[in-house]
Amino acid sequence: MLSSLHLNPTLNYATLNYSSTLLLLRGSRRRTRRGGANDSLVSTAHPARQYPSLSASLAPAREEERKEEALLPPHLRPESLPRHVAVIMDGNSRWAKARGLPSSAGHEAGYHTLKKMVELSCQWGIRALTVFAFSSENWTRPKMEVDFLMTLFENVLKESLGEFLREGIRICIIGDSSELPQSLQKLAKEVVDKTKNNTQIDLIVAISYSGRKEITQACQNIAQKVKDGLLEPEDITESHIEEELETNCIPEFPNPDLLIRTSGELRLSNFLLWQSAYTELFFTNTYWPDFGEADYIEALTSFQNRQRRFGQRIN
Amino acid sequence: MGKRSRKIVARIIGRLWRLFRRWLFLMFTFGPMPQHIAFILDGNRRYAKKHNLKMGAGHTVGFNSLVAVLRYCYELGVKQVTVYAFSIDNFRRKPEEVKGLMALMKEKIDELLDEDTIVHKFGLRINFWGCLHMLSEPARAAAERAMAATANNTGPVLSVCVAYTSTDEILRAIKKSCSKKTAEGCLRFTGDPVRDGACSAIAVADLEENLDSADCPDPDILIRTSGETRLSNFLLWQSTLTHLQNPLPLWPEFSLRNLIWAILEYQRVYPYLEARRRSLAKKHN
Numbered sequence: 380m381l382s383s384l385h386l387n388p389t390l391n392y393a394t395l396n397y398s399s400t401l402l403l404l405r406g407s408r409r410r411t412r413r414g415g416a417n418d419s420l421v422s423t424a425h426p427a428r429q430y431p432s433l434s435a436s437l438a439p440a441r442e443e444e445r446k447e448e449a450l451l452p453p454h455l456r457p458e459s460l461p462r463h464v465a466v467i468m469d470g471n472s473r474w475a476k477a478r479g480l481p482s483s484a485g486h487e488a489g490y491h492t493l494k495k496m497v498e499l500s501c502q503w504g505i506r507a508l509t510v511f512a513f514s515s516e517n518w519t520r521p522k523m524e525v526d527f528l529m530t531l532f533e534n535v536l537k538e539s540l541g542e543f544l545r546e547g548i549r550i551c552i553i554g555d556s557s558e559l560p561q562s563l564q565k566l567a568k569e570v571v572d573k574t575k576n577n578t579q580i581d582l583i584v585a586i587s588y589s590g591r592k593e594i595t596q597a598c599q600n601i602a603q604k605v606k607d608g609l610l611e612p613e614d615i616t617e618s619h620i621e622e623e624l625e626t627n628c629i630p631e632f633p634n635p636d637l638l639i640r641t642s643g644e645l646r647l648s649n650f651l652l653w654q655s656a657y658t659e660l661f662f663t664n665t666y667w668p669d670f671g672e673a674d675y676i677e678a679l680t681s682f683q684n685r686q687r688r689f690g691q692r693i694n
Numbered sequence: 695m696g697k698r699s700r701k702i703v704a705r706i707i708g709r710l711w712r713l714f715r716r717w718l719f720l721m722f723t724f725g726p727m728p729q730h731i732a733f734i735l736d737g738n739r740r741y742a743k744k745h746n747l748k749m750g751a752g753h754t755v756g757f758n759s760l761v762a763v764l765r766y767c768y769e770l771g772v773k774q775v776t777v778y779a780f781s782i783d784n785f786r787r788k789p790e791e792v793k794g795l796m797a798l799m800k801e802k803i804d805e806l807l808d809e810d811t812i813v814h815k816f817g818l819r820i821n822f823w824g825c826l827h828m829l830s831e832p833a834r835a836a837a838e839r840a841m842a843a844t845a846n847n848t849g850p851v852l853s854v855c856v857a858y859t860s861t862d863e864i865l866r867a868i869k870k871s872c873s874k875k876t877a878e879g880c881l882r883f884t885g886d887p888v889r890d891g892a893c894s895a896i897a898v899a900d901l902e903e904n905l906d907s908a909d910c911p912d913p914d915i916l917i918r919t920s921g922e923t924r925l926s927n928f929l930l931w932q933s934t935l936t937h938l939q940n941p942l943p944l945w946p947e948f949s950l951r952n953l954i955w956a957i958l959e960y961q962r963v964y965p966y967l968e969a970r971r972r973s974l975a976k977k978h979n
Contacts (some may be wrong), residue, residue, distance in 0.1 A: 519973045591931065595898045598868045605872050612872040617865050645963075648970070649934040656861055656927040659773055660938070686920075 391447065421625030450502045452659050452676050459683040463507040463629070464500065465658070467650055468493065470642030470666030472524075475548045477666075483527045488668035490535060499675055500580055500582035501546065507581040507632045511650045531604060532586060536570050539625035543570070547579030553625035554588035581629045597623035625655055641667045659685050699955070713952075719770050722954070725961040726968075728914035730774035732948065734928055735760065737920030737944030744944070750794045755946040756863060758800050761812060766950050768816045768850050770957070774910055776853040778928045782825065782862055796830040803836040807843055817849030823906035824858030825866075860930035867904035871896050874904075874938065907932055914967075915960050919945040935970055937963060 451457060468489055475485030493510060499654040500508050513528060536550075545549060559567070567586075600623040604610040610619070626633040634654040638647075638690045647655060661678045663670070735756055742752030759776065767775050767915070780799070784967040785792060802861065806813050813820065829837065837856065875896065902908065912932045916925075921942040937960050939954050 394738070516970070516973055589935065590900075591898050594864060595896065595901055598901060600872060601868065601873050603877060605876065612869050612876060615869050615872065616765070616866065617735075617861050619863060620868065622859075630829050644966075645938045646936055646967075647934055647938075652934060653861060653864065654928045654948075655925060656859070656930060658924060660923045 385502055401433065405530070411662065422620045441463035451504075453652065455503070455676065456683060457504055460504060460679060461659075461682055462505065463632040463635045463637075464505055465509040465511075465635035465638040465651055465655075467495070467638070467644075467648065468667040469640055469642040469644055470667060473642060474668045482524055483531075485668060486528060486531055490531065492668050492670055495671070496675060497548065497580065497582060499672060501548075503679075505580065507583065507629050507635075509583040509585065509618040509626070509635060509651065511585045511648075513554070513586045513588070515558075515587055515592060516649065518558065518587070523536065524664045528561055529560050533560075533566055536563075536566050539568055540573065543574045543582075547577040547581075548574060549581045550574045551625075551628040552586060553583055553593070553628070554586045556587065558587045581632075583626065583628065588650070590647070591647045593625055594620070594653055596625075620653070624653060626651070637661060637678065639663070639670075639678050641665055641670050645678060647676060657687070659687065715766070715769060716720070718954075722957060722961075723771060726964040727771055728957065728960050729778070730911055730913045730915075731772055731956075732776040732778070732913040732916045732929055732933070733760075733763070733764065733945075734778045734916070734918035734922075734926065735945045736918055736922055738946060740920065741944040741946040749791065750798065752946065753795065753798055757798070759946045761929045761947060762950075763948060764852065765812050765815075765954060766953055768818075770953075772850065774851045774853065774913075775822075776855065776907075776910075776913060776929070778855045778858070778926075780824075780856045780858070781927060782828065782857055783927070785857075786827065796833045799829070800832045800836045802831070803840050807840055809948075813844060813847075817847045818844060819847040819849065819851045820844045821851065821853040821906075821910075823855045823863070825851055825862060826857060828857040849911065855928065858906075858927075859927040861927055862902070863906050864931055866906075867901045870904040871900045874900075901948065902931075905931065912936060913937060915956055917941065917948075917956055919943055921949050933966060939968060 427591055451460075471485035471489040472482040473485075474488065475482050478484075497508060512532065517528075518525065542548070550570050552571055556564050556567065597620050601610065601615055601619055604619075605615075621627065621633065624633065634656070635651060635658045638651070638655055638658045639661045639664055640646075643662065645662050651658075659682050661681055663678070664673060665674050698979045701972040738752035739749075740752070741747075741755060742749065747755070766777055778793060778838070784795070812818060814816065820840045822841060826834050826837055833856075837854075864916055907929070912934070913936045914927060916929065916933050916936045916938050918924075918926075918938075918940045923938075925938075929936070939959060940957050941956070943949070943952055
């Protein structure tokens with residue numbers, strides 16, 4: 380466990396800012412959505428079906444995949460990369476406090492780290508990224524901080540819409556949007572709608588999100604189906620629940636293969652509870668604003684070296 | 695040394711060891727103690743392979759290790775221990791391995807109910823969480839016997855998850871919630887707007903009261919041995935604020951030293967965890 384904890388004092392905000400600018404200027408290639416046909420090699424009922432990084436290892440190499448290998452750091456193998464990565468972006472406030480800055484500076488720095496992570500994920504062939512931006516418990520934070528975060532989310536969505544469209548990033552927003560300011564709700568709907576046909580990478584942003592409430596909402600939706608006479612309670616299955624979860628906005632890879640949590644905290648904090656059943660967890664001491672390319676490579680390397688058994692034996 | 699002398703020496707050493715433990719555990723109780731620890735007992739087969747034992751022997755050694763760890767937990771004052779003994783996914787293993795595990799389960803459950811075991815020493819109440827109907831008949835009957843025999847015990851609780859996955863537990867809770875609402879007439883349109891309007895939507899609390907863990911607080915620590923860092927469909931709902939730990943030793947190698955370290959780690963982060971729990975409670979109130 381201690382081997383997965385990592386302190387990276389050499390990376391700082393200025394370094395990230397410069398390298399993230401360079402990466403943005405490089406741009407990224409468009410590619411078409413993969414998956415589907417190769418997944419049928421694994422049985423439908425098997426949990427590995429929803430974890431394509433296992434079944435994708437059976438896919439034949441193609442020209443596109445060979446080009447991707449050239450962009451990958453040397454010891455990362457494309458067939459062993461996770462298809463869906465989730466991140467709990469923890470530590471912005473502590474990062475700022477350690478530097479004598481207000482927490483808003485930490486959140487701004489965190490945003491730049493996120494931009495870089497999305498860019499790297501696109502380059503390396505990661506198909507979906509889910510980030511925990513704001514938890515339903517975060518509403519109890521000081522009002523000033525909460526207002527700043529809501530304003531930050533609005534500004535980021537407004538300013539980045541052009542970039543999402545250029546880079547082919549499809550945005551999904553999950554969480555209880557009814558608690559968000561009206562202007563943010565409207566903007567979020569607009570961004571989701573305008574980017575729905577993008578295919579480069581799916582970016583799910585969890586705002587005002589709670590894993591337990593998500594499951595409860597799915598239950599309410601199923602209860603409505605029961606009320607409408609479409610389903611009997613005894614016929615409800617796990618598939619019915621999965622269809623109603625918000626992460627079903629990416630039907631091909633709804634469950635993360637890898638979940639990264641920064642800042643040394645060792646818990647899930649109500650994030651993707653159902654979806655993390657078989658997810659590999661990676662914890663690092665690094666605060667989110669300091670999480671750079673080297674840390675991401677370390678997380679992916681750790682994932683690559685793990686043996687995923689899904690309850691069975693692999694001889 | 696004769697056999698009688700060896701027995702006397704062993705008894706003295708045993709007593710000294712228990713005294714030492716009691717003194718050591720007293721030191722710990724000055725700090726915050728976890729009330730509920732959950733274990734994923736991973737690494738039994740790898741232990742057997744490492745020590746060239748026959749198939750199934752690793753699980754027997756693992757059971758002995760479990761009894762020792764349970765004793766230490768209850769001596770430390772931990773009120774609830776939950777263990778992940780057998781997942782629904784494990785049924786996909788080879789039939790002879792599954793059969794062996796079912797037989798071992800039945801044998802060990804019956805053994806626990808004997809005299810002079812930790813069940814009687816601590817007045818344990820045993821629960822079995824999961825789809826018990828999926829177990830072999832002897833194992834299922836043994837589990838039900840154990841639950842009935844210990845139902846009135848007032849001591850600490852041992853919850854054993856067999857034929858269990860967390861997603862299945864949540865599914866059963868959802869089915870129960872929907873069935874309850876149907877029975878209350880809330881999920882059938884009655885044409886009576888007063889009656890239809892009186893029904894409330896299913897809430898988080900409704901699901902929680904229908905989970906297997908309904909009368910059990912969430913775990914404070916979740917330990918998965920053998921260094922693997924995933925939950926494997928164990929207590930997903932309940933572990934939202936749980937401190938996750940993955941020590942490297944295989945389950946049969948997990949010792950008192952590892953348990954003490956786990957509790958020290960928990961005590962280190964306790965102030966932060968407690969602040970998060972209070973904030974979560976404030977949000978719900």
